[in-house]
Amino acid sequence: MTVTYVIDGAEVTDLDRFWQVIGAAVNGPGGYFGRNLDALADCLRGGYGTPDDGDFVIEWRRHEISRRMLGHEETVRTLQRRLERAHPDNRAGIQTELDQARAGRGATVFDELVRLIEEEAPGVLRLS
The missing domain is CATH 3.30.370.10 (Barstar-like)
Structure with a gap:
């Protein structure tokens, strides 16, 4: 079942x-x-x-509500937190994702x- x-x-x-x-x-x-x-x-x-x-x-x-709430704004917030904790070798990639999210592009949370x-x-x- x-x-x-x-x-x-x-x-x-x-x-x-x-x-x-x-x-x-x-x-x-x-x-x-x-x-x-x-x-x-x-x-x-x-x-x-x-x-x-x-x-x-x-x-x-009601996933469309979540889609809006977990959109680019939340993605920026999440990536900023990840960037703060990231190993130096990973920061450039995260920064690129963050720049994309700030521009309203790329995958969202x-x-x-x-x-x-x-x-x-x-x-x-x-x-x-």
């Missing part, structure tokens, strides 16, 4: 809130389902609250989340 986890896009106001919302959807209030893209990828592969047989769906309702979910758990994501 397929288990459905629901994310309400109106609750996703920034990336930090996304981690809280998806954690609660999968593992209940205060639950964990990643706090960064690498951790989300691990969680999507199983063993962090989803069924062992992988028969689950993430239904992202929303785009990266959707890409990762679809890549790590094909067919699981339903945008509505």
Whole structure:
């Protein structure tokens, strides 16, 4: 039997809130389902609250609200934080992404989340 986890896009106001919302959807209030893209990828592969047989769906309702909230402005904020902590060898690449985001170009946080979910758990994501 397929288990459905629901994310309400109106609750996703920034990336930090996304981690809280998806954690609660999968593992209940205060639950964990990643706090960064690498951790989300691990969680999507199983063993962090989803069924062992992988028969689950993430239904992202009102995703257009999240798409706006996790757009270029949030991408800039996220990349600025990443740049502050980055190893010196990685700063130039992050700076390039940051410049693109400031210009309203390139993938957004929303785009990266959707890409990762679809890549790590094909067919699981339903945008509505």
